[in-house]
Amino acid sequence: MGTMAASVEEQVDALAAAPPQRALRLAGELRAAYESGRTRSLAWRQSQLRGLLRLLAEKEEDAFRALHDDLGKHRAEAYRDEVGVLVKSANAALKEIGKWMAPEKVWVPLVAYPASAQVVPEPLGVVLIFSCWNFPLGLSLEPLIGAIAAGNAVALKPSEMAPATAKFLEDNIGEYMDATAVKVIQGGPAVGEQLMEHRWDKVLFTGCPRVARVVMAAAAKHLTPVALELGGKCPCIFDSMSSARKVQIAVNRLISAKWSSCAGQACIAIDYVLVEERFAPTLIKVLKSTLKRFLADLDHMARIVNARHFQRLSSLLKDTSVAASVLHGGNFDAKNLCIEPTILLNPPLDSAIMTEEIFGPLLPIITVEKIEDSIAFVRARPKPLAVYAFTNSASLKRRIVEETSSGSVTFNDAVVQYGIDTLPFGGVGPSGFGQYHGKYSFEMFSHKKAVLRRGYLVESMLRYPPWDEQKIAMMRHLFRFNYVRFIFTFLGLWN
Template sequence: MSESTVREKSQEQVKVCVQKQRAYFNEGHTKPLATRVRHLEKLLRLLREHKPQIIEALRQDLNKSETEVYLTEIGLLIEEIRFTMKHLERWAKPKKVKTVKTHIGSKGYRIPEPYGVTLVVSPWNYPIQLALAPLIGALAAGNTVILKPSELTPACSHLLATLINDHFEEGLLYVIEGGVDTSQYLLKERFDYIFFTGSVGVGKIVMEAASKYLTPVTLELGGKSPCIVHKDADLKLAAKRIAQGKLTNAGQTCIAPDYLLLHEDIKSDFIAEYKRIVTSFYGEQPLKNEAYAKVVNERHFQRVKSYLDDGRIIFGGQVDERLEKIEPTLIEPSSEEVPIMREEIFGPVLPVLTYRNIDEVIERVNGGEKPLALYLFTKSSEVEEQIVNNISYGGGCINDTLMHIATPYLPFGGVGESGMGAYHGESSFSTFSHYKSVLKQTTLFDFSFRYPNAKNGLAILKRLFG
């Protein structure tokens, strides 16, 4: 199956699917906590039992190695499901809150309840992980889910449809395959929540469609994520962790370092170390290394390849048209206005810039859109505080890359043009839950001052709030 052979769903088929889920939810099937846990257990079992098929589908679509599949797809999902099942009972309990002095005798609660019928639209770069990770939170919170995977990774899309649609009731969880037309039909329907991961441009389309029904959304987008290496950094460790963060999935990661900001004193030493590390990872000829991933398709390959003309190649720069692979590359951009400095790269090409002091870095990053991720390598707590306290970004790491996404204790999400909302761990449950406020008032006594005919009511109110 290829992108061009994806069969679109008709508008009527999409409508019927949404109607089935609406009926299923309204009948109360998703509410019991034990039922939600069973759904998560089934999902966990499917992941474990079908690892070979998942590995093969990811090899077909992206040439991912088995090691990378475990690290970035299967392993993250298994840990997320385990964590959710362990804590779900506590998350789902009504939360008692304090009341003010005018509410003596009453009790306040925040009660999490599912939104209802939800839509999850997932991208192609991590086609298993980014499809199922939000789905975990949606099921845990008691929603039904329609999942629309990307048509750009057809093997993974078809595998998800086969596994899920064969093992879950359509009213609870259903995968709809298709391309642009199918996505447009879905966005015409009324959902209770929409979770989208993808580009800024499509994110705006999703938000516009959601506004028709005032449907709440989570948008996980992207942007140009800076990676700052200060003069006091451990360069060997920094080069290793930056290379791993940039070259995983051939750079097709929304939180990959998008450009380097190197202190000018360590530029040459860092570049030498980066070259050494890349060679140790993938050998002298990375394009021939089976563990090195490909660019997803011809269109994206040509897009990333075009960035090689945007400056002076420091390292790498070779391509293989047949395999759709591009070498790990360092490039000095010819100006700030070339495409590689204006667009999210989503490939293994890394621009190199320099700075003299941290104020320059802060001014430069704050001069653009708020990034999804930021990485800083330094031994200085003062530099760390300067960066963290003066730059707004979705999330990131000090002295590492990517790893903040791998802990369920940290919410993951963007800010500004890099997205809105967050998920992972309890944040996934919260994202797919509406917290209903309930005040249970006493009937043992009543305060007369609250009523318009109260004697001395105004005087009492003035004493209370004066």
């Protein structure tokens, strides 16, 4: 695995040095493809989604191999978190796309009568998607599904830090989809910067806040709208439980969300746990025993993406006060870029492990006197992408929803909200903005165009001068109540 990791680093360097001229040429070709008008048809959109489904079916083993080369992901994890989710999303979009495209009829007030109005979704045009390295297939193709369903031409810039998956996408997208309207553009930061010099109709960036600021600054030159998915320190509130069975199930789900989803290298992974001091020993005991059963063999856990991130994670434990808080794990294998699942109890709150997003298999447990105190703890920190809580308390659930702000809240599980198409996925504040998945992906890459149609049957002179008090009185009356809607509803002529 050490030789493989070195090879990945070499591939990253090669992509980072790739010339940017090709990227700009491809961007121009995408604009021409969109302007031809063919991406707007339902038939084209459906054909692209079917092509993507064929790709995922016929090249599944190649996808598994690429994800293993980049991150050491087991094929079961690769299917659960990426390939399987994408198949589900593409099938759902294929089924619903006709409904999503349909104009929505809306009411107009009496002052505009006779008139009818619609909201018509139309594609934005040519969109650019920057994906991330931790779920390099899923974070590339999930937004692509929405962009295609909305009728756009798409440029996909996969992360150079996952070169095997980037190459898999480049080699196959053009074979299974319209190669003139959907393009994969490989390269490093220089290519990304050159792409942002081009005019796009929407940019979706998944990654870190530092690069997001650069993307937004570049997009501002063209007034290009941007959606950002940035992550943050996602807390998990773990309430005390009297049932040993419920504790075990909750711990199973916690471990899956923290360690078996890309080794914690996920924007929605649990970053730290809040638990009452009196219940912490029970939680820690079950965590340790379950980790031994689930992940005794580290081949079932992804590795750290590269040496730089490995060093970043190992440095989090260099502080002696932090190292002293380690209760379980803490072993590092630099040659194979593997880190043992590690549990810490009450590391200093001002240490880097509690102020920076961990993005790895280290889990701090913070004790509080009362579980309700966890709400103030979460509120005192930047808004996360997700808040998780294992509890049966209705009042605690209500308070978490009402008193904390995050991209999502999930009770009695974690991370699974990502795979539910009917829920929007996205952050708030520093964890990002813009939402996608399912219909929300379609809406992210669409413009809702207002369309009003009027006739000549009636012409009210109230809108024209000269003005007098009688006209003002009539306008007050008309604006107060929509008689047309009332009459039509009463007669059953409008649903």
